Amino acid sequence: MSATLVISQLLNGIQLGVLLFLMAAGLTLVFGIMNFVNLAHGSLYMMGAYIAAALVGQGVPFVWAGLGAMAGAALLGFVLERTALAKLYARDHLYQVLATFGLILFFNEVVRYFWGASAVYMDVPAALNGALTFMGINYPFYRFVIIAVGLGVALALYLIIHKTRLGMLIRAGASNADMVGVLGVNIKLLNSAVFALGAGLAGLAGFMAGPILSVQPGMGEPVLILTLVVIVTGGIGSIRGAFLGAIIIGVVDTLGRTFLPIIFSWFLEQSLAQAAGPAVASMLIYLLMAVVLALRPQGLFPVKHG
Amino acid sequence: MKRDRAFWFAAATLAFLALLPVYAALAAQPFYVTLFSRIMVFALAAVGLNLVLGFGGLVSFGHALYIGVGAYSVGILAHHGITNGWVQLVVALAMVALFAAVIGAVVVRTGGMTFIMITLAFAQMGFFLAVSLKQYGGDDGLTIDARSAMGLFDLANNTVLYYVIFASLLLTLYLFHRFINARFGLALRGIKANERRLAALGYPTFRYKLVAYVISAQVCGLAGFWLANLTKFAAPSYMAWTVSGELIVIAVLGGMSSLFGPVIGALVFLLLEEVLSSWKPGIWPAAETLLGNHWLGLIGLFVFTLALFARQGIFGYLAGKKDSAGGH
Numbered sequence: 001m002s003a004t005l006v007i008s009q010l011l012n013g014i015q016l017g018v019l020l021f022l023m024a025a026g027l028t029l030v031f032g033i034m035n036f037v038n039l040a041h042g043s044l045y046m047m048g049a050y051i052a053a054a055l056v057g058q059g060v061p062f063v064w065a066g067l068g069a070m071a072g073a074a075l076l077g078f079v080l081e082r083t084a085l086a087k088l089y090a091r092d093h094l095y096q097v098l099a100t101f102g103l104i105l106f107f108n109e110v111v112r113y114f115w116g117a118s119a120v121y122m123d124v125p126a127a128l129n130g131a132l133t134f135m136g137i138n139y140p141f142y143r144f145v146i147i148a149v150g151l152g153v154a155l156a157l158y159l160i161i162h163k164t165r166l167g168m169l170i171r172a173g174a175s176n177a178d179m180v181g182v183l184g185v186n187i188k189l190l191n192s193a194v195f196a197l198g199a200g201l202a203g204l205a206g207f208m209a210g211p212i213l214s215v216q217p218g219m220g221e222p223v224l225i226l227t228l229v230v231i232v233t234g235g236i237g238s239i240r241g242a243f244l245g246a247i248i249i250g251v252v253d254t255l256g257r258t259f260l261p262i263i264f265s266w267f268l269e270q271s272l273a274q275a276a277g278p279a280v281a282s283m284l285i286y287l288l289m290a291v292v293l294a295l296r297p298q299g300l301f302p303v304k305h306g
Numbered sequence: 307m308k309r310d311r312a313f314w315f316a317a318a319t320l321a322f323l324a325l326l327p328v329y330a331a332l333a334a335q336p337f338y339v340t341l342f343s344r345i346m347v348f349a350l351a352a353v354g355l356n357l358v359l360g361f362g363g364l365v366s367f368g369h370a371l372y373i374g375v376g377a378y379s380v381g382i383l384a385h386h387g388i389t390n391g392w393v394q395l396v397v398a399l400a401m402v403a404l405f406a407a408v409i410g411a412v413v414v415r416t417g418g419m420t421f422i423m424i425t426l427a428f429a430q431m432g433f434f435l436a437v438s439l440k441q442y443g444g445d446d447g448l449t450i451d452a453r454s455a456m457g458l459f460d461l462a463n464n465t466v467l468y469y470v471i472f473a474s475l476l477l478t479l480y481l482f483h484r485f486i487n488a489r490f491g492l493a494l495r496g497i498k499a500n501e502r503r504l505a506a507l508g509y510p511t512f513r514y515k516l517v518a519y520v521i522s523a524q525v526c527g528l529a530g531f532w533l534a535n536l537t538k539f540a541a542p543s544y545m546a547w548t549v550s551g552e553l554i555v556i557a558v559l560g561g562m563s564s565l566f567g568p569v570i571g572a573l574v575f576l577l578l579e580e581v582l583s584s585w586k587p588g589i590w591p592a593a594e595t596l597l598g599n600h601w602l603g604l605i606g607l608f609v610f611t612l613a614l615f616a617r618q619g620i621f622g623y624l625a626g627k628k629d630s631a632g633g634h
Binding site: 035088093094095096097098101104105106107113221225229236278282286289290 | 365412413415416418420423424426427431434439441548551554558596599600602603605606607608609610611612613616
């Protein structure tokens with residue numbers, strides 16, 4: 001186990017973490033303000049990846065394709081929220097889960113219809129390709145870009161939420177939406193804006209993950225489930241919790257998959273270690289979540305109201 | 307029990323299920339026996355889920371996990387040469403009880419949104435555990451050579467298997483009927499209505515919810531036991547998160563406030579899937595190809611519409627509004 005392996009895996013973990021944060025930010029805001037559980041958030045991520053892949057395939061420059069993916073996902077989120085999902089805010093969580101579950105099945109078929117069942121590939125442009133030498137290790141430049149963009153978005157979200165009027169309304173909406181409405185704020189428009197913002201971030205995550213993972217139907221579900229683990233571990237409704245939770249889950253998952261089999265092989269015999277290592281590694285974040293919930297049911301970094 | 311419309315409707319459905327193999331034999335359509343065996347397996351699982359979903363108000367998005375645990379108990383034991391069905395059944399139920407007690411002890415502490423998300427996450431953990439069991443087929447699943455040997459019941463015969471599943475569904479419905487009308491069931495429904503009040507009255511609500519969760523998981527484990535026997539196969543896909551979602555759809559579609567609703571839900575939903583995936587009216591070939599390849603999209607829209615407009619489910623509607631308070 002060399003230091004370079006540890007550092008490059010740590011970077012991989014942070015890179016997964018920032019992607020998860022982009023997903024978790026939207027999901028946790030939508031939950032915090034509208035009290036709505038949106039399982040179709042993974043579908044918005046998938047649509048972002050497909051829109052970007054289609055645009056890049058048409059020869060659109062990479063960055064513009066990314067903006068297109070964000071705008072497309074945000075628009076889709078806005079339309080869904082306005083036409084249907086807003087009706088479910090007042091309903092039981094059960095019906096929200098059911099409706100968005102239906103949407104996942106629907107969107108998976110939509111992309112299968114337009115792009116087929118097999119994976120679509122999206123290349124990193126030459127400018128972002130190649131490796132960067134960093135602390136004596138070679139690390140893909142594109143992954144650095146993902147980390148930088150993710151951290152930039154995190155900073156921007158922090159500033160929006162804590163320093164702007166919109167952010168003030170968002171925070172007010174999270175603690176008492178009815179009161180904000182009574183005070184004359186167009187709460188419906190605020191809800192739609194938050195939903196579209198979250199959808200756009202999911203689209204951005206899908207676009208950036210596109211060249212690393214394969215773009216295919218159903219690609220949103222594994223990410224969605226990791227995102228749920230993130231916001232439950234971090235504390236539902238809190239952006240800070242989403243960020244720290246995402247980095248923790250990303251790093252723990254990545255390091256676990258690489259190093260648990262190695263660590264197990266020190267203590268166990270070969271065949272057992274080979275069987276147990278990957279099995280425990282794949283369950284590691286869920287075990288972490290279980291421990292967190294058993295000790296702190298409200299998550300590690302819950303929202304502080306007051 | 308008042309013999310109302312709901313009662314007669316449930317009785318008619320059960321009579322239909324009891325007579326189906328006779329019809330299948332007369333019409334020389336043995337396929338129906340397998341199809342309806344599968345429907346009853348999902349009905350059983352949804353009835354189990356509905357104990358916590360409809361009566362306890364706990365929205366579990368992870369009950370497919372217990373179907374998987376039940377199925378893998380059969381598969382793994384059979385893989386090691388233990389084909390005695392009674393042993394397999396006891397092991398399956400014990401394993402499900404163990405999983406459900408440990409997971410339940412964590413999840414039942416939470417509620418609402420968190421409960422939904424972590425039941426889903428735990429089921430996903432089980433899914434990845436099954437995928438990583440390379441010696442038991444991993445991703446591809448585990449083929450079971452022969453159905454469980456259960457003494458008097460020759461499960462190799464599809465019709466016998468059908469009636470055994472039917473009997474276990476009847477038994478579960480009867481026991482649940484007794485259960486939810488007993489003191490325990492009243493307390494469970496009270497917790498759904500107002501947990502704080504029940505706690506103030508001195509009920510240990512955590513223990514009530516945990517026991518209900520474990521019993522509900524047991525029934526799903528039983529369904530998994532039958533599913534493994536029906537398909538002679540155990541695979542990670544049995545505990546895919548979509549299966550958990552389908553179980554909720556079945557319960558909501560049929561009607562969550564009644565014991566029998568999920569049975570109707572399973573009949574309607576699985577028949578709908580069957581019809582949509584193989585419908586060939588021969589009118590418009592292009593539309594048929596589209597439907598044949600993408601019928602899941604239509605199911606998705608159906609589920610979406612159901613969530614927007616469904617209030618009491620098919621059985622609740624048939625039984626009339628007065629029955630919507632629960633019980634049957």
